[in-house]
Amino acid sequence: MTSRWTTAVLDTDVTGGWAVARSPEGFLFDDNGALFPREWLKRQDLSLLAEHGIGHLDGEPVYLLELQAAGEVPGCGWKGLRGFMLEGDHTLYKVLGYAAQIGTWAREHRFCGNCGQAMVQVPRERAMYCQPCDLRSYPRISPSMIVLITRGDEILLARSPRFVSGVYSTLAGFAEPGESAEDCLIREVREEVQIEVRNIQYLGSQCWPFPHSMMLGFHAEYAAGEIVPQADEIEDAQWFNIHALPPLPASRSIARYLIDVYVARRLGHAEPVLPG
Numbered sequence: 344m345t346s347r348w349t350t351a352v353l354d355t356d357v358t359g360g361w362a363v364a365r366s367p368e369g370f371l372f373d374d375n376g377a378l379f380p381r382e383w384l385k386r387q388d389l390s391l392l393a394e395h396g397i398g399h400l401d402g403e404p405v406y407l408l409e410l411q412a413a414g415e416v417p418g419c420g421w422k423g424l425r426g427f428m429l430e431g432d433h434t435l436y437k438v439l440g441y442a443a444q445i446g447t448w449a450r451e452h453r454f455c456g457n458c459g460q461a462m463v464q465v466p467r468e469r470a471m472y473c474q475p476c477d478l479r480s481y482p483r484i485s486p487s488m489i490v491l492i493t494r495g496d497e498i499l500l501a502r503s504p505r506f507v508s509g510v511y512s513t514l515a516g517f518a519e520p521g522e523s524a525e526d527c528l529i530r531e532v533r534e535e536v537q538i539e540v541r542n543i544q545y546l547g548s549q550c551w552p553f554p555h556s557m558m559l560g561f562h563a564e565y566a567a568g569e570i571v572p573q574a575d576e577i578e579d580a581q582w583f584n585i586h587a588l589p590p591l592p593a594s595r596s597i598a599r600y601l602i603d604v605y606v607a608r609r610l611g612h613a614e615p616v617l618p619g
């Protein structure tokens with residue numbers, strides 16, 4: 344299957360193509376979605392901070408207009424990336440997820456972290472460059488482990504105070520320097536619920552552009568201990584029977600995929616496919 348969307352570093356001096364506009368309020372959208380004819384969009388009254396050529400959709404070039412602030416564009420509104428993930432077409436969400444990560448990274452790397460001088464975009468490479476330091480900064484990706492822990496027909500799910508009310512999910516956490524993926528998983532599980540796991544198995548990964556996580560998904564079996572939720576981070580954690588599950592995370596998330604795979608295997612049903 345050929346992908347409709349491929350990333351690329353495009354020359355912003357070339358005119359034409361599609362563009363998406365992003366402000367601190369999210370992406371500009373209208374009834375047709377979030378892609379606009381680029382030359383039309385650039386004629387609107389927008390507070391342009393930077394422009395990036397980000398790839399091709401169905402063979403057509405796509406650009407990102409990164410804005411200082413959300414302005415008024417007749418007939419249009421602003422919507423956060425999560426809204427597009429939950430409601431929108433998956434390919435459009437992939438385009439916007441990539442655009443969001445490039446926009447955030449470039450915005451946060453306008454100045455050199457070493458000497459403080461302005462950095463410039465490197466032509467034909469996704470990098471910001473400081474000439475005096477000869478320093479290149481590349482888009483930031485933060486590896487995070489996510490794990491479904493199981494005990495026969497039971498699965499361990501937890502709630503963070505940040506979650507939508509009622510929803511329980513798998514445990515997750517960011518890798519720290521010096522850790523392997525497995526070290527991180529074992530530490531996060533100990534920190535968040537104080538239990539021990541065994542038979543750690545990798546299932547798959549997912550880009551999570553909120554703002555720049557790379558989720559590495561695992562299954563692990565319960566080995567020992569009683570659940571003790573981490574103060575402040577974990578509001579509640581419980582063993583749930585697979586026949587009596589609470590409200591679960593969004594169907595496009597890897598958290599949901601890990602749960603759905605396990606339930607399907609236990610019940611002998613067809614396994615779901617991990618959304619990219």
Ligand SMILES: NC(=O)c1ccc[n+]([C@@H]2O[C@H](COP(=O)([O-])OP(=O)(O)OC[C@H]3O[C@@H](n4cnc5c(N)ncnc54)[C@H](O)[C@@H]3O)[C@@H](O)[C@H]2O)c1
Nearest residue numbers: 485487489512515516517518551553556558596597598599
């Ligand atoms: N796609 C999914 O299904 C899914 C499900 C759950 C969590 N997630 C994501 O996984 C990531 C990690 O989960 P978590 O929030 O439980 O992490 P966590 O348990 O490590 O705790 C979050 C804390 O880590 C620190 N932190 C923030 N960014 C960091 C970074 N880049 N590196 C190191 N530490 C950082 C902060 O103190 C933050 O409060 C988050 O981005 C979350 O949105 C994705």
Ligand SMILES: [Mg+2]
Nearest residue numbers: 514515516535
């Ligand atoms: Mg966590």
Ligand SMILES: [Zn+2]
Nearest residue numbers: 455458473476
């Ligand atoms: Zn510098």
